[in-house]
Amino acid sequence: MYLQHFGLTETPFSLTPNTGFFFGLAPHVEALQVLQTALQTGEGFIKVTGEVGTGKTLICRKLMNDLPERFHCAYLPNPYLTPDELRWAVAMELGLKHSSQINQQQLTGLIQQQLLALSAHGHSIILVLDEAQALPDDSLEALRLFTNLETESRKLLQVVLFAQPELDERLAQSKFRQLRQRITFSYCLRPLTVEESMAYIQHRLTVAGSSSGRLFSDSNAKRIARAARGIPRLINVLSHKALLVGFGEGAKTIEPNHVDAAIADTGDALKHQYGMVKWSVATMVIIGSGLAVFYWFKGGVA
Missing domain, CATH: 3.40.50.300 (P-loop containing nucleotide triphosphate hydrolases)
Incomplete structure (x- = not known):
């Protein structure tokens, strides 16, 4: 859905174990x-x-x-x-x-x-x-x-x-x-440290073809790392949802409110008091689907 929007060639945060994304942490x-x-x-x-x-x-x-x-x-x-x-x-x-x-x-x-x-x-x-x-x-x-x-x-x-x-x-x-x-x-196996989690997020984006710089700022990557408690699967879930929310809003980089929405929408994430979230991730998926139709009519691929 959001690959072309963020300049990616494949889904960076799939839950399917893929050795192509292995990172030597x-x-x-x-x-x-x-x-x-x-x-x-x-x-x-x-x-x-x-x-x-x-x-x-x-x-x-x-x-x-x-x-x-x-x-x-x-x-x-x-x-x-x-x-x-x-x-x-x-x-x-x-x-x-x-x-x-x-x-x-x-x-x-x-x-x-x-x-x-x-x-x-x-x-x-x-x-x-x-x-x-x-x-x-x-x-x-x-x-x-x-x-x-x-x-x-x-x-x-x-x-x-x-x-x-x-x-x-x-x-x-x-x-x-x-x-x-x-x-x-x-x-x-222990959970990842905050620094390892940040490097993990960036590595997966790079492997997935990201060419637009850092989609996640250090501060937002840290928020995901802490909410996921260093567990790679949760990092994938939260990062994927944050990208969905960012895509739904038409943003080119992930903002704090996108991360907040992902955390609020994920039952096993460690919740932080970052304020109210305007829309749920499910709402953002629907909005993003509308954008996908728009891209399709313009001859692109979402």
Whole structure:
């Protein structure tokens, strides 16, 4: 809607994790360094935790995109699976063709054979689970048993868990002590600082093709950073809404009232007492749609 108006070539603040927008900020670089170091050791479980919206899925995709060729990656984006479903999913990710009539013991044997075959060809096999806090208790135990598969010198499978902090609370229980002891590397993602958030906003605008200078002044970027509490997903939401409001008013740069409207319209944002907002973001979208029709009649694209 507002791309041409602000001189952009693509949406800068989409909620879909896009590694093309990856920015080497300290917490994300540190997480990747921990993951890369851990994978080189070939041992046990690796865990990355962080609050909702801190960038776990983006780091997950960045890790998989940048894996050396010798790694074979099995990826489970939605691990809310029973132990049986987990084994079937792992088998499929490993490229196994099998009959649905085989029992779980036979399936585990086939998985072990496939892991041995891949290892014999020089592959290191990693199983990556996003949203790992959704794993049922029995499936967590089944996952631990996978890492019992090994040769005399190395594990046949490494497991990388990306999860919300709720996973740490569950693993603290006595019944998970065996799994907990197998987590050899872990990292907890922190929110961005105000300075990192400001740089993050500008980076995404630059990648999206912004050529009109700074659409967000430092003071307005700080307001967004503080309202978002340094959480990248909320920064994206607030920045996107501020651009919508600015577009609706025909502004070429984002003003404080645009940021105020975005904050007021976002339930999870930290509210500030900046005065009354004249219109809601929804109203601005409607107004912006009217402007889009105007651009269309003039032969442009909104």
